[in-house]
Amino acid sequence: MTPHSGRQGWFVRRVVHGISGWVTLLTYLFMLLPIVVLIAFAFNAGKSTVVWTGFSFKWFEKVVSNRNILDALQVSLIVALASAAVSTAIGSVAAVAITRRSFPGRDVLGAALAAPLVLPEIVLGVALLVFMSFAGMILGYTTLIIGHVLVSIPFATLIVRAAASSLDPRLENAAADLGANEWQTFRMVTLPQLMPAIFTAFILSATLSFDNLVMSTFTSGVGTTTLPLRIYSMLKLGITPEINALGALMVLANVTILLLVMGRYLPLMLKTNRR
Amino acid sequence: MSPSLEEPSRPKAVVELKGVEKRFAAFTALRRMDLTIREGEFFTLLGPSGCGKTTTLRLIAGFDLPSEGQILIAGQDVSNIPAHLRPVHTVFQNYALFPHMTVLDNVAFPLTVRRIGRAERLERARAALDLVQMGSFAARKPSQLSGGQQQRVALARALVNEPRVLLLDEPLGALDLKLRKEMQAELKAMQRRLGITFVFVTHDQEEALSMSDRIALMKSGEIVQLDTPTGLYDRPANAYVADFIGETNMIPARVISQEGDVTLVEAMGTRLRVSGNHGHVAGAEVQMAIRPERVSDDMRETENSAEGVLADVEFIGTDLRMVYRMTDGSRVVMRQQNSGRAVPQLGETRRLGFRQQDLRLFGR
Numbered sequence: 001m002t003p004h005s006g007r008q009g010w011f012v013r014r015v016v017h018g019i020s021g022w023v024t025l026l027t028y029l030f031m032l033l034p035i036v037v038l039i040a041f042a043f044n045a046g047k048s049t050v051v052w053t054g055f056s057f058k059w060f061e062k063v064v065s066n067r068n069i070l071d072a073l074q075v076s077l078i079v080a081l082a083s084a085a086v087s088t089a090i091g092s093v094a095a096v097a098i099t100r101r102s103f104p105g106r107d108v109l110g111a112a113l114a115a116p117l118v119l120p121e122i123v124l125g126v127a128l129l130v131f132m133s134f135a136g137m138i139l140g141y142t143t144l145i146i147g148h149v150l151v152s153i154p155f156a157t158l159i160v161r162a163a164a165s166s167l168d169p170r171l172e173n174a175a176a177d178l179g180a181n182e183w184q185t186f187r188m189v190t191l192p193q194l195m196p197a198i199f200t201a202f203i204l205s206a207t208l209s210f211d212n213l214v215m216s217t218f219t220s221g222v223g224t225t226t227l228p229l230r231i232y233s234m235l236k237l238g239i240t241p242e243i244n245a246l247g248a249l250m251v252l253a254n255v256t257i258l259l260l261v262m263g264r265y266l267p268l269m270l271k272t273n274r275r
Numbered sequence: 276m277s278p279s280l281e282e283p284s285r286p287k288a289v290v291e292l293k294g295v296e297k298r299f300a301a302f303t304a305l306r307r308m309d310l311t312i313r314e315g316e317f318f319t320l321l322g323p324s325g326c327g328k329t330t331t332l333r334l335i336a337g338f339d340l341p342s343e344g345q346i347l348i349a350g351q352d353v354s355n356i357p358a359h360l361r362p363v364h365t366v367f368q369n370y371a372l373f374p375h376m377t378v379l380d381n382v383a384f385p386l387t388v389r390r391i392g393r394a395e396r397l398e399r400a401r402a403a404l405d406l407v408q409m410g411s412f413a414a415r416k417p418s419q420l421s422g423g424q425q426q427r428v429a430l431a432r433a434l435v436n437e438p439r440v441l442l443l444d445e446p447l448g449a450l451d452l453k454l455r456k457e458m459q460a461e462l463k464a465m466q467r468r469l470g471i472t473f474v475f476v477t478h479d480q481e482e483a484l485s486m487s488d489r490i491a492l493m494k495s496g497e498i499v500q501l502d503t504p505t506g507l508y509d510r511p512a513n514a515y516v517a518d519f520i521g522e523t524n525m526i527p528a529r530v531i532s533q534e535g536d537v538t539l540v541e542a543m544g545t546r547l548r549v550s551g552n553h554g555h556v557a558g559a560e561v562q563m564a565i566r567p568e569r570v571s572d573d574m575r576e577t578e579n580s581a582e583g584v585l586a587d588v589e590f591i592g593t594d595l596r597m598v599y600r601m602t603d604g605s606r607v608v609m610r611q612q613n614s615g616r617a618v619p620q621l622g623e624t625r626r627l628g629f630r631q632q633d634l635r636l637f638g639r
Contacts, residue, residue, distance in 0.1 A: 178436075179364075188373075
């Protein structure tokens, strides 16, 4: 390479480096700025979400004393935890069976569990509503939970499947060799190694359920309005910083969960995978 | 394999394979194998990769079931008994320690699954760890140990429940040479002390020779020769065995005649006497085998001699390894102890002696 082209290369590198820095910055701004603005206006003293008039905690006070919001939060939490538990349980068992056993219909089961991932959620929702009214079910917690399980089960299954397929089958051989029956092998060797993935699947399923709007629209009944549904109906009455305050609290909750998961389980997952 | 080597009155059989065959789709890994492993012996399955030695081990352990035939452990037919109910434990090449358990919990595992009380379980696990000198590592996780240490833990785990038979699948394969030598000596000593039957799988003939009571040398799914280490080395059944175990000179030869218990052959441009009636007809082209350390330049005790030109000398420290080119062009390697005598000059012509009982003939 001649010195000239070397300098040219340096120039190109410099430009690319400069541009990529700006692109990164703009991407982050684009993604995070709305959230930053949302959180900032949660502390606005005035009734506007655009014009700043002073600092105040009053919208937070309003949120935590709003009966409707608290009820909706309770519904959302119950549905999130219940549907995540069901999704994770079914997903984990299915994942282990699919990766570890061979049985007739294995591929069909795998495809069926991943299908909701590619079907439009609104189609699923309508189909489920039609089926439920046909079956004479009354819309409420049960129907909500069933709907949310349908949404989150592909994710739960995929996460545990990925972990199960990276397990060393020789360890299960070793357990059997040392006298463990199938159940003992599963409980003492397979399951503990899958725990980080199962926990991740649970958290992700709960988060998906907590955020869900489309499926909830079809499957919630009287008295089981979820938080996203409540927020959506509040928007129809006009936007106040109360929604901002609620949003800020939800962001806080999500970030806390994320940090907890990362702090506790990420190092553990990296360690088991390294071997 | 000569029948005189089997002594049925002696120690009883602990593992028996009767006409065992193992087929994987179109591939036959094991052909109609009959094998008896005796109580308390250090038994080695030796052979190149793909010879069926690991398949044999997996069949005894119960990871695979035989396509045909019977497997008996301690007199009981276990052909259809799953791995976890067989009184054998395995030490795996990759150790297969449970990464989420401490060293102590790993070693206690065979006792935990048998619902042995916590106090007894921990006490026995500690004793097993002390046996392999890993007592001070009880609280560690496997990922915090070196390969050699993991190997010891795997050994303790396989021994803690005192199995009738311990199966070892190339357990030293991943260790470096020095550690390997140490572990060989230790394993052998431990086997003698505990009196447990060891079935050891390896492709390393030196390892097999130095540790085993008996060795089954395998090739493409069959046992070629089952013998003691000295038997395999000194009385190889065929050219394959002679070539696989140790270094061997293979010299082309032609049978001239059979005179009683001596075969007369022509090789290396001269005539030689070979002990034994090998059943070859006059004029047959054969291979004549002799170990490099049995070739000598001391003519006092030898019936045969031939002339060669020294083509190469390798200094190994304890030994000198000399390559001679004989008058007919064949190569003969001679190994001599480094006794301090002057090293011969390259190009020097010397007379080499071959005792008739050290020569063996194999069909070509």
